[in-house]
Amino acid sequence: MDMPTTARRDPRDQTRARRSSRPPREAARATGPALEACYQLILWLVPTIEKFPRSQKFLLGDRLHGQALAVSDDLIKATFVPRERALCLRSANLALERMRFSVRIAKDLGHLDFSHYEYAARAIDEVGRLVGGWIRVNDSHEVTNVADGVSADAQALQPPV
Secondary structure (H helix, E strand, O other): OOOOOOOOOHHHHHHHHHHHHOOOOHHHHHHHHHHHHHHHHHHHHHHHOOOOOHHHHHHHHHHHHHHHHHHHHHHHHHHHOOOHHHHHHHHEEEEHHHHHHHHHHHOOOOHHHHHHHHHHHHHHHHHHHHHHHHHHHHHHHHHHHOOOOOOHHHHHHHOOO
16 A cells, blocks of 8 residues: 655745745845845846847857846945955946946847836946945945044954944
């Protein structure tokens, strides 16, 4: 006699489902709004690049994908490595400019219709505004800390009060 088998649920699947279904606002609290906006842009960009013609999917598409991942890498590093935050934010800003240019080229070559171009431009602009604000806040904190006689490295080592 065969015993009926019941499918056992893997608890890791439930955790993954919970994590992936997390609303963007909650995810932004955990990682920061700039990183979450970049994540949402990448989620949209990957399937959009897949629709490029084969001749450009592996040229322009790979470049766009790489630039988006470079922005996210810089934002992750800025989030978790405070000592290198200023450099990472400026690098992310430069990569965003490269993305803007690449998206414009894709539109001009006819690989993106106007609505896709408009969405990409707005999303890149949103990430850029968030990064720019982060740069301004970071620069003002560095100036304040230097004026108070506390170096940025020393403050990074101090526990929060």
